[in-house]
Amino acid sequence: MMKIPRCKGARDLLPEDMLRFRQIEEAFRTLCTLWGYQEIRTPTLEYLHLFTSAGTLTPEMLSRVYTFLDWDGWSGERVVLRPDGTIPTARFYVENMADSPLARLFYVENMFSFEGTGQKSRERWQCGAEMIGGMAPEGDAELIMLALEILNKIMLSPVSVKLSHVGVFKSLLKEMGLTDEEQARQLKEILSGDIRTINSIEGQPPGLRRFVNLIIDLQGESEGFMENLKSVLPVKFKAARACLEDLERIVNLLEGIGQHYQIDFASAKGFEYYTGMVYQFYSEGNVLGNGGRYDELIPLIGGKNIPACGFALFADRIDPVVNEGKGAPVNILLSSEIDRPERMKSLFEVAGLLRAEGYVVRIDLGDGSSAPFRWKISLNKKGKQIQFNLTDMATGTKEAGITRKRLLQLLKSGAK
Amino acid sequence: MSVKLALPKGWIQGHTASFLERAGFEYADYRQSSRSYRPESGAFPDLFTKVLHEKDIAIQVATGNYDLAICGFDWTRELLVRYHHEAIVKIRDLGYGHRNLYVASSRFSDIQSIEDIKAKHGPVRIVSEYPNLAAAFALKLRLPDFRIFPVWGATDAYPPEHADLAIVSASSEADLIRKDLVPIAKILSGNAWLIANRNSLQQKDMSRILASFYRTIPKTPETEAELKISEIDSENKFEFSPIEDNVILLALADGHQQAHTISFLQKAGVKLTGYESSSQTRRPAFGFNGVDVKVVRPQDMPQQVASGNFDLAITGKDWLADQLYQFPSSPVEELMNLGFGRVRIVAVVHNNLPVQSTADLRHRLESGLIPILRIASEYSNIADMYARENHLSPYKVIPSWGATEAFLPEDADVLIENTETGSTLVKNNLKIIETLFESTGCLIANSNSLADPLKKGRIDKLVHIFEKGLKEN
Numbered sequence: 027m028m029k030i031p032r033c034k035g036a037r038d039l040l041p042e043d044m045l046r047f048r049q050i051e052e053a054f055r056t057l058c059t060l061w062g063y064q065e066i067r068t069p070t071l072e073y074l075h076l077f078t079s080a081g082t083l084t085p086e087m088l089s090r091v092y093t094f095l096d097w098d099g100w101s102g103e104r105v106v107l108r109p110d111g112t113i114p115t116a117r118f119y120v121e122n123m124a125d126s127p128l129a130r131l132f133y134v135e136n137m138f139s140f141e142g143t144g145q146k147s148r149e150r151w152q153c154g155a156e157m158i159g160g161m162a163p164e165g166d167a168e169l170i171m172l173a174l175e176i177l178n179k180i181m182l183s184p185v186s187v188k189l190s191h192v193g194v195f196k197s198l199l200k201e202m203g204l205t206d207e208e209q210a211r212q213l214k215e216i217l218s219g220d221i222r223t224i225n226s227i228e229g230q231p232p233g234l235r236r237f238v239n240l241i242i243d244l245q246g247e248s249e250g251f252m253e254n255l256k257s258v259l260p261v262k263f264k265a266a267r268a269c270l271e272d273l274e275r276i277v278n279l280l281e282g283i284g285q286h287y288q289i290d291f292a293s294a295k296g297f298e299y300y301t302g303m304v305y306q307f308y309s310e311g312n313v314l315g316n317g318g319r320y321d322e323l324i325p326l327i328g329g330k331n332i333p334a335c336g337f338a339l340f341a342d343r344i345d346p347v348v349n350e351g352k353g354a355p356v357n358i359l360l361s362s363e364i365d366r367p368e369r370m371k372s373l374f375e376v377a378g379l380l381r382a383e384g385y386v387v388r389i390d391l392g393d394g395s396s397a398p399f400r401w402k403i404s405l406n407k408k409g410k411q412i413q414f415n416l417t418d419m420a421t422g423t424k425e426a427g428i429t430r431k432r433l434l435q436l437l438k439s440g441a442k
Numbered sequence: 443m444s445v446k447l448a449l450p451k452g453w454i455q456g457h458t459a460s461f462l463e464r465a466g467f468e469y470a471d472y473r474q475s476s477r478s479y480r481p482e483s484g485a486f487p488d489l490f491t492k493v494l495h496e497k498d499i500a501i502q503v504a505t506g507n508y509d510l511a512i513c514g515f516d517w518t519r520e521l522l523v524r525y526h527h528e529a530i531v532k533i534r535d536l537g538y539g540h541r542n543l544y545v546a547s548s549r550f551s552d553i554q555s556i557e558d559i560k561a562k563h564g565p566v567r568i569v570s571e572y573p574n575l576a577a578a579f580a581l582k583l584r585l586p587d588f589r590i591f592p593v594w595g596a597t598d599a600y601p602p603e604h605a606d607l608a609i610v611s612a613s614s615e616a617d618l619i620r621k622d623l624v625p626i627a628k629i630l631s632g633n634a635w636l637i638a639n640r641n642s643l644q645q646k647d648m649s650r651i652l653a654s655f656y657r658t659i660p661k662t663p664e665t666e667a668e669l670k671i672s673e674i675d676s677e678n679k680f681e682f683s684p685i686e687d688n689v690i691l692l693a694l695a696d697g698h699q700q701a702h703t704i705s706f707l708q709k710a711g712v713k714l715t716g717y718e719s720s721s722q723t724r725r726p727a728f729g730f731n732g733v734d735v736k737v738v739r740p741q742d743m744p745q746q747v748a749s750g751n752f753d754l755a756i757t758g759k760d761w762l763a764d765q766l767y768q769f770p771s772s773p774v775e776e777l778m779n780l781g782f783g784r785v786r787i788v789a790v791v792h793n794n795l796p797v798q799s800t801a802d803l804r805h806r807l808e809s810g811l812i813p814i815l816r817i818a819s820e821y822s823n824i825a826d827m828y829a830r831e832n833h834l835s836p837y838k839v840i841p842s843w844g845a846t847e848a849f850l851p852e853d854a855d856v857l858i859e860n861t862e863t864g865s866t867l868v869k870n871n872l873k874i875i876e877t878l879f880e881s882t883g884c885l886i887a888n889s890n891s892l893a894d895p896l897k898k899g900r901i902d903k904l905v906h907i908f909e910k911g912l913k914e915n
Contacts, residue, residue: 030836075565079586088581089526100748100769102567102589142526 035141035148047151049346051134053180054153054339058132061172063155066131068114071096074104079327082113082299084218090140107138111154112299112320112336113327119158120329128159134341147342156336162319163272165335166303167279169317173307173337174285180346181309186286188306190294191273192217192318195224196301197265198238202230219295233260246289252277272303299323307339315339357399361390363406372405372412383434401437444488445648448503448511449481450496451845454539454634458512461538465654479848479870486651492852497843500637504529507853509642510651512536515632516543516572516611523669524574531638534655539634541611543572545579545671546623548601554624556583556673562606565589569597569605576609578669579629591749594741594843596696598623599724604751615674625674688896690733690904693747693755694726695740702783702883703756710911730907732900741820744886748774753891754901756780760787760821760860760881767823773889778905780883781912785860787821789828789876790867792851800832800876803856807834818842818854825858828878847872
């Protein structure tokens with residue numbers, strides 16, 4: 027029979043990968059819950075329409091979604107495998123929680139996006155948290171602090187955050203005297219990573235151009251930088267100033283806890299639905315997650331006018347410190363010399379007893395060498411009584427013919 | 443190693459033949475009207491040449507079945523715009539067979555510009571033989587909601603009632619205007635191209651053949667490389683009287699089934715003017731009150747009836763089955779067997795394959811003599827069902843747009859085909875290993891129309907007349 031490989035671009039998660047994944051997930055779920063966020067899960071399939079409506083995903087992203095006609099797709103209505111977590115969460119809110127003035131939600135979900143070479147995985151897992159309702163910049167501050175607490179808990183390497191603000195660009199584009207359509211087009215360019223496009227706009231007021239040049243070229247790492255920017259920005263650009271002040275409040279917060287950060291306006295890259303503060307979390311040059319404010323998304327998909335912000339951590343890119351040793355369960359391999367028919371019954375009975383004590387017990391089905399174990403226990407019978415032979419694989423010491431009570435004592439003392 | 447070249451059938455065949463003659467290929471049996479699937483080149487006896495439907499060519503080159511091919515630029519883009527293939531290399535603009543791809547609406551439509559398209563409420567319905575380019579157009583325009591209706595042809599029949607836009611290939615704007623369409627934008631423009639498989643270019647010596655392609659000097663190349671929306675100013679709007687409520691819309695077939703349908707309707711005593719094959723109109727006049735007729739491809743009818751664009755259609759059971767295999771809950775049903783145009787839907791292999799039945803085919807797969815069963819068919823959903831029901835694993839279905847007999851034995855192992863007498867199969871050295879079912883012309887209906895009392899009454903009257911026609915047979 028021909029060996030059937032896995033799908034191109036798909037990835038198997040091995041037991042050690044799953045340990046890592048569950049560790050990230052557990053830290054994420056625990057902390058989100060402690061911060062008062064509620065877990066949700068949206069369906070893997072959504073209508074394509076959800077993602078095309080009002081330009082919530084770029085055409086480039088849309089050209090990579092998994093889309094098809096479902097079994098009842100005779101009307102031409104296409105479905106997609108979820109390519110993003112925020113848009114479905116926004117739909118979820120509109121559909122299920124529209125009356126709630128403030129929803130703190132989180133999810134651990136897989137996202138699908140086609141990648142041509144098949145070298146990278148086309149299915150990625152994200153841990154996302156979203157706050158629908160609430161105030162800016164306090165909401166942004168809460169999410170940034172939450173994400174940092176999670177990352178700092180699971181990462182060994184230092185985590186940093188890059189900050190930018192889409193609102194700064196929006197207000198500047200407005201000041202440049204462009205048509206609404208042209209403003210929208212320029213903003214899209216910036217969000218797709220081409221920040222220099224703003225520099226080429228003709229007819230900018232001179233004070234503005236100076237400011238634009240600064241924010242394109244400089245990255246700041248101090249409160250002083252924010253002060254400098256404000257002093258260069260002509261006083262009349264009030265909207266841009268308000269955005270800078272929002273950003274400054276976050277910077278003060280991060281300074282206060284000694285968290286490393288960088289203000290990098292060019293990092294305002296990402297989803298088209300971002301409208302305000304945006305941020306990226308990274309460590310040793312790898313982007314581990316990103317987030318931002320998306321105040322227009324909920325009304326765009328038919329909900330009420332309510333602000334929102336959120337972040338997603340990329341579980342596949344995070345390499346957590348795996349807890350080994352302390353707290354890890356002790357493994358026991360259990361075999362039996364008792365004859366059938368009693369053999370199975372006695373094995374399951376003893377295994378159940380030991381598992382209730384918190385040990386990981388594998389019944390020996392010929393798998394003695396497949397995975398490491400600390401203790402080897404073999405059952406036999408003396409008269410009607412079950413006896414135990416115990417081997418400590420760490421020291422090599424053996425005790426034969428012991429009682430159940432003695433067995434539990436030895437396991438307990440040996441574990442120390 | 444012999445080089446494999448795929449050449450197009452259809453409207454471009456004659457132009458391609460004269461190009462190849464100038465390039466010195468010396469084909470004895472590749473002309474506009476020639477029917478051979480494997481013409482031989484006098485100049486290159488080693489060259490293996492296959493004639494395929496133009497729509498099938500790009501995918502055949504992408505998968506590596508052919509090293510080189512001549513294919514309209516539109517069909518290459520149609521594949522590449524969806525599948526981001528690096529397997530196809532565009533070699534040379536051959537300077538003939540120029541076509542433009544237009545986004546058009548009906549001259550009776552409210553949509554007359556790009557702005558109108560964007561401003562439309564509800565989904566924008568786009569009908570096209572180029573569904574991938576249609577989707578790319580919709581995405582590029584950032585349409586918030588759209589539906590693509592892929593069709594086999596007769597695209598101009600759909601707007602304005604049954605589609606807001608049609609994406610059609612034509613040589614000029616005048617072509618569209620003749621069909622009551624209004625060109626809104628040109629999105630692609632190009633000639634026939636020589637294309638190659640990337641691996642073949644890297645690994646095979648094809649220099650002698652390639653040199654022949656360069657021997658002729660094409661006229662000025664006119665191909666635009668990418669999908670680009672260039673708006674066209676047109677002022678062609680006409681007032682349109684919308685279809686009255688409760689009028690029954692009946693779809694009649696063009697092409698192969700047309701003669702059968704005409705003679706059936708004659709026997710039933712229904713007057714129909716403008717439906718004869720010489721006529722250009724898509725809207726013949728039907729001599730029966732409360733029924734309007736449009737002429738479209740029979741392949742597209744079940745989908746069109748399901749979506750409510752038509753209440754009734756005269757098509758074949760084969761196409762109805764294909765639709766229902768893909769969408770089991772599709773609200774379309776057979777109302778009446780009309781009995782004409784009897785064909786068998788069969789599984790077919792090449793005579794050289796030592797297989798007499800589907801079970802034999804399965805054994806060959808199980809013993810590894812066939813690594814993956816390649817099933818080519820115009821009925822891709824029936825083909826899929828055939829493979830699954832018979833546990834023919836692993837398999838893949840190669841959707842085809844016609845001339846499917848040409849696929850065996852090189853490019854497919856088995857076909858799901860229709861046959862009337864079996865003589866075409868015999869001529870092509872093919873044999874039937876299983877008959878899946880018999881297909882005849884039938885009247886199909888939209889289930890919701892049947893549930894509407896007013897429409898049901900009119901449909902019943904029409905059915906009554908058709909029944910009379912059947913008795914006459």
